[in-house]
Amino acid sequence: MRNDRRKFLKGGAAAATGAAIAGFPMIAGAQQTFNWKMTSAYPKGAPFYMDGPGSATDLARRIEAMSNGRIKITVYGAGELIPALEGFDAVRSGTVEMNHANSYFWTGKTFAAQYFTAVPFGLNFQGMNGWLYDGGGIKLWHEVYAPFGMIAFPCGNTGVQMTGWFKKEIKSIKDFNGLKMRIPGLAGKVYATLGVDVKLLPGGEIFPALERGVIDAAEFVGPYQDRRLGLQKAAKNYYTTGWHETATVSELLINKAAWDKLPKDLQAIVENACAACNVISEAWCQRTNAEAMEELIKKEGVIARPLPDDVIKGLRAATRKVLEEAVAKDPATRKVHNSYMAFKAGYDSWAGYSEAVYHSKIRGA
């Protein structure tokens, strides 16, 4: 008996970590289960975030499958358990163990959180992963959330988003002045400095507002998601540039005290599931956006093009000013900003020899 038990423990199972059941001291550990809740900032069934490859429900399914049911995660869409944007407080207080969303929703708590989702004129998917996994990004993310008793992992990415839908063509930076546009977050702040009348509307209200002329322009995500809302029926100028969100990261936010209770093998399962969903969700976006963009252009009369160069120049200058102000105000933001921008400088130069050449000289027929 003793020998069997020793061999068994040496086998490396979680036997030692769990509570014991009389007569089955070793089974108990191996079988300890965790019933966790995961809330989301997005409604039930929302493609990409809630449904489909690499989404919140897929992430939960992968974790459950890998752990053979030792972690069971119930996923709640926005409003099912808590309102859409209360995930930060819910995870912080331990009401739920996890929230699936984007860190830039929490800039009111700590502005540095912006950098773990996307900053305007920032890194693309490949560069962002370079910074997150290998350039100190995830470490800084944990550092920024430590005072709140939380950690987070990247668990999805939309790839480069589109600038959005405009009723009238944008010919110069002056055309932004007085324009009523649905645009949330930091990009909204940048547009506001250029005279845009920034409107905050939930996804479902964008189409009617744009159709009725309550707004002149709207940003949402990219071809697949935008087309699903029907935005192409309300405006035909689709600016593709995606300066504002160059690779939007999904965040799995986790209560640190709950995390610390997980055995190491289950922590590894959660962390690897997040990385898997990161690449798999972005792959899904490439396919669905390609299909949707073709429909929009070939069948729905959409004019898709980048913003004029001088408009991009104006947006870039306005972005720099907004970020400089944020950095000046807060040491945590400065630290994250400096790490991000140092990595970006290296990536930018390398991309000029690699991916940029791929797209300009190799990709097309």
Place this chain on the structure above:
Amino acid sequence: MRNDRRKFLKGGAAAATGAAIAGFPMIAGAQQTFNWKMTSAYPKGAPFYMDGPGSATDLARRIEAMSNGRIKITVYGAGELIPALEGFDAVRSGTVEMNHANSYFWTGKTFAAQYFTAVPFGLNFQGMNGWLYDGGGIKLWHEVYAPFGMIAFPCGNTGVQMTGWFKKEIKSIKDFNGLKMRIPGLAGKVYATLGVDVKLLPGGEIFPALERGVIDAAEFVGPYQDRRLGLQKAAKNYYTTGWHETATVSELLINKAAWDKLPKDLQAIVENACAACNVISEAWCQRTNAEAMEELIKKEGVIARPLPDDVIKGLRAATRKVLEEAVAKDPATRKVHNSYMAFKAGYDSWAGYSEAVYHSKIRGA
């Protein structure tokens, strides 16, 4: 006892799958361990493939951590257990359960395997993942390997590779005629149609051959790996274009009979670990290549640039011809080719609105 046992089985553990030890019928199942061997086509310690984030050893470590030691994988570098390129036969025969390499080493067994690594003028990292995960690529991979009793998963990516090192500047397609170049695989076949005298040399022999003038040019991987071999000391013209390997996929090849013996949770662990290593290894390449390229250009006098446009045009035409011949010969290759190219047509168009615009108008300062 009965109730306890029933509850336990209901818990979803692997209890039912394993062999029983007297007195501990349920532990045995939960604890069944698999001692597997993973060979590699690359030598022990080789960066990216054998060492570092997302490498073969990191993949094995992740699988072991997630399974809490229920899968233990001993990783062997090339030549340690079998010669470098015998992984296909070793996994097929069941001598080893897994091999870590690239599918294009197996084009002698089935030419279709080329498409699961990289084809010249093919998809980049984002497009390739779109096809593999979401465009039927992985399914076709399994279909192609089914007659050999194997399956495979993508488990790494180098990103876009560099065209290579040339003693003399390449000004026209005619400069390839008679050029002695180290270039393996399909790209070698393409160069051969343009008069290149193709040389096959292992990594360690490239530098001395290039330095002594035994060869005039050499392709290896990208800035980090190439610089490690010292190629910049033997030739100064570094062509960046990367037409031949636009996003080289690492392959985890698995014996299907061994795979079928794994409980579902362990299968899920292996599959998700591969996806995690896919994105994490590519992230590592972005950082290390950025750093190495800066050193090469700023400190080692390397001239880095794309090939002239008419040379690229010639290579593209030669590639098309070589692929057409391969497709005409083999129905399996034709099926994979058609799936790949159909996906690529959609991705190419979409990338023109998304990543291409990012690189040409948004990324730089």
